[in-house]
Amino acid sequence: MNGAAAAAAPGAPGLHPPTLRDVLAAQVRLDGLVVRTPAGRYSELDAAAGTAVVVKHENLQHTGAFEVRGALNLLLGFDAPARARGIVAYSTGNHAQALAYAARHTGTGCTIVMPERPNPVKERAVRALGARVVLHGATFDDARAHAQDLAARSGARLVGAANEPALVAGVATATFELLQQAPDLDVLVVPVGGGSGAAAACLVTRALAPHVQVVGVQSAASPAAHDSWAAGELVTRPNATRAEGLAVGTGFALTQQVMRAALADFLLVSDDAIAAAQRAYLTGARTVAEGAGAAALAAVLTHPDRFAGRTVGVVCSGGNAAEAELVRALRA
Secondary structure, three states, X not given: OOOOOOOOOOOOOOOOOOXXXXXXXXXXXXXXXXXXXXXXXXXXXXXXXXXXXXXEEHHHOHHHEOHHHHHHHHHOOOOHHHHHHOEXXXXXXXXXXXXXXXXXXXXXXXXEEEOOOOOHHHHHHHHHOOOEEEEOOOOHHHHHHHHHHHHHHHOOEEEOOOOOHHHHHHHHHHHHHHHHHOOOOOEEEEEOOOOHHHHHHHHHHHHHOOOOEEEEEEEOOOOHHHHHHHHOOOOEOOOOOOOHHHOOOEOOHHHHHHHHHHOOEEEEEOHHHHHHHHHHXXXXXXXXXXXXXXXXXXXXXXXXXXXXXXXXXXXXXXXXXXXXXXXXHXXX
16 A cells, blocks of 8 residues: 555545455565464363354564554555655554554654543553654544544544555454464454454455354444444444443444455444453463453353354454453453
């Protein structure tokens, strides 16, 4: 993707999903720059789920989450003038860390707009990576509007969380790895905020393993992506989940386009179920998962009949949990 191209706002027309060729190009571009994260099996998780569960540990990725794959793929495609203009982005945390990391690697100026009370672990990480942080508004959607204004005034490239084909192509390398690590999968469950992870999984499985069903999962407290998928059009919804990686109030055009074509199912879970899944990861797999990172496992534990007798991949998409979040999980 040309770094000078304009970023699209939610609902923007003219977006084209990446192809498998784009994913393979991203795989080559990212070789040596991202972690080939492990895929693990844990007897306690299998017992709790009542089926075979394979965990893709993107919580062990650089910056502690999968988004760095997409951020590096995008910024490595920038030319020198685009890097000089810099980027502006909006995020509740992991997208911010990923872009700050990629910006430092590529020498690109980076401003991140986050809601006024972000996860402190994620905010500290973004600042430590050298990005300029602007705190604005109460929600992801407030931060998005302010970032759009900053980019328009400064001439920097606005980088969205989902409507970015190069981001989706980079993220898709995680599914490409997982299919090699666990070729016996029947189902792959992916958390959905903006939807880049689920869209990426759909693209890769459709091309390489069409027998694998991809199932999205979102918090019932922030169901915009789920409801957009169900309605067949972009909708806005209340945005109140504690899991900031799932906290979006609207669907996004590019990822919804892909998910509508290929997602087998889309489930909702409660924030309490997500906390219980975080506890299961801590006690049963010795794994730290943030709320969004535990959502896929929460779906399997909440809907056991949906997955019984099948080999189920779950994406632990991130591990950047704040202390209070982990304490709440242990009490779940």
